[in-house]
Amino acid sequence: MKATGVVRRIDDLGRVVIPKEIRRTMRIRNGEPLEIYVDREGEVILKKYAPISELSNYAQEYADSLNEALGLAVCIADHDEIIAVSGIAKKDLLRKGLSSELEEVVSSKKSILINHDHSLDNDGRISVKNSAASPIIVNNEAIGAVIITSKDQTNLGDLEKKLADTAASFLAKQMGAKS
Template sequence: MKSIGIVRQVDELGRVVIPKELRDVLDVQIKDPLEIFIDTENETIILKKYQGNTCIFCGQFSDEMVYFKKYLVCHTCIGEIVPSSEVDAGDRSIITEHNEIIISEPVMDTKKRKKHKGNKSAELLNQLHEAFLVNPKASQVELAKELGISQGYVCILMKKLRESGLITNKKQM
């Protein structure tokens, strides 16, 4: 959240003019509805663009909305996000499945995320080592395609394998 301090006079009708620069930062156009929060402790007024119960993508109101990363998304937009080959004309099962994924997605704290990333790296390192043992003359590009990762990441993992002593000769590739 941006914190910008300005001092403005209130006119006789109780209005405050918000400068254009601040409207651009807040992505607020003239006559857009705003939410106003007053913090009496810090003597500040907080302005936020009012979203209401409208979809973040289409802007329409729907009774069945799903929260996704603090925004509301309607079922029709979720259906449009899913590749069209997966959705039949009247099939809502995939949309429901995606809603469940969005709603039930676990939030990992930073320590767990780093540990999970470390496990994935070790797993890829083992997969690369096995692929290299099967085909020692394969190029990094071929190994990358086989593992579904980038060639640059294969290079980094190969360096780790050399440092650990699992691969000894650089010229084998």
């Protein structure tokens, strides 16, 4: 584990402040839930809580099914990283951060069609031509997104957008059933 060189004291209420540099690096936002673990050596581990990651196997099966039916690439993401990929090399996208354009889909809670060259990941390595993206919303909170995309000139339209909406709604219902 990397040492950060930052020391914080626990206050009277048992709270500790996570330094701004670490929050920025780890993309931890105000009000975002964290999981707390204690490992065998007694170290306390804070991990960003991503509720949709509980459904990652299920999300992968759904992405595979959509890919088979449409012949288009499908990605399913939590609020800031891709957790399921089908139709594009998984090693290139799995666990990569979302591009800022796709992060905006999640935060805006609105489905969109993107009909220009854009990146799926925050590194800008995976460029695609068109995408239909729909946020996964549980209890009025956006927890991820379903992205149907094309690397070629295939135009995506209302059908792909509705399929992304349907997939997002279905995964949201599954998340609601788990809580």
